[in-house]
Amino acid sequence: xxxxxxxxxxxxxxxxxxxxxxxxxxxxxxxxxxxxxxxxxxxxxxxxxxxxxxxxxxxxxxxxxxxxxxxxxxxxxxxxxxxxxxxxxxxxxxxxxxxxxxxxxxxxxxxxxxxxxx
Amino acid sequence: xxxxxxxxxxxxxxxxxxxxxxxxxxxxxxxxxxxxxxxxxxxxxxxxxxxxxxxxxxxxxxxxxxxxxxxxxxxxxxxxxxxxxxxxxxxxxxxxxxxxxxxxxxxxxxxxx
Numbered sequence: 152x153x154x155x156x157x158x159x160x161x162x163x164x165x166x167x168x169x170x171x172x173x174x175x176x177x178x179x180x181x182x183x184x185x186x187x188x189x190x191x192x193x194x195x196x197x198x199x200x201x202x203x204x205x206x207x208x209x210x211x212x213x214x215x216x217x218x219x220x221x222x223x224x225x226x227x228x229x230x231x232x233x234x235x236x237x238x239x240x241x242x243x244x245x246x247x248x249x250x251x252x253x254x255x256x257x258x259x260x261x262x263x264x265x266x267x268x269x
Numbered sequence: 270x271x272x273x274x275x276x277x278x279x280x281x282x283x284x285x286x287x288x289x290x291x292x293x294x295x296x297x298x299x300x301x302x303x304x305x306x307x308x309x310x311x312x313x314x315x316x317x318x319x320x321x322x323x324x325x326x327x328x329x330x331x332x333x334x335x336x337x338x339x340x341x342x343x344x345x346x347x348x349x350x351x352x353x354x355x356x357x358x359x360x361x362x363x364x365x366x367x368x369x370x371x372x373x374x375x376x377x378x379x380x381x382x
Contacts, residue, residue, distance in 0.1 A: 194372040196370065
């Protein structure tokens with residue numbers, strides 16, 4: 152199936168641990184994102200990568216380190232987890248249109264990883 | 270930074286009723302999108318709007334891009350139980366924002382059979 156897939160779907164861990172979330176898209180897109188959804192369902196961008204290059208970093212603590220081995224994958228590693236990191240993390244992808252009157256390409260989202268830090 | 274105010278925060282309606290929700294922004298957007306999120310899943314695109322004044326339909330859904338480029342609304346006609354979920358507006362400012370979307374706070378829709 153063509154999709155944005157992320158693993159794991161659920162992640163429960165203790166404070167201070169280090170964990171990773173993986174994301175893969177087979178839509179042929181060149182841009183991938185990490186969004187965080189808090190307990191009030193608010194969605195906020197964390198990072199954006201275009202062709203493996205970091206484009207957007209929205210003042211996220213440096214405990215969060217994204218890594219893009221190729222344009223189809225964007226992983227998120229989190230060091231020294233804190234209680235406030237508990238949230239649902241969504242990976243997304245899109246195809247960037249550059250210049251001219253090309254339309255903005257909407258984001259396609261994965262189904263999320265629910266991270267619970269105890 | 271850019272902010273989107275989405276209203277209402279929640280709606281409880283009877284099956285068959287029409288629904289309307291809207292978003293307003295403190296700044297101009299070049300693109301407005303409407304997404305729906307079901308429990309345990311990611312947001313799914315419903316409608317994309319690219320021009321001020323544009324009115325676009327997708328089945329029972331209709332959305333409009335406000336002329337000022339600072340607002341958008343979504344209407345759902347003849348609601349059915351599967352319309353239940355969280356609806357989000359989102360805007361993109363264009364330029365070199367590389368797909369950065371600013372989201373509204375969401376509207377939680379409950380439909381009673």
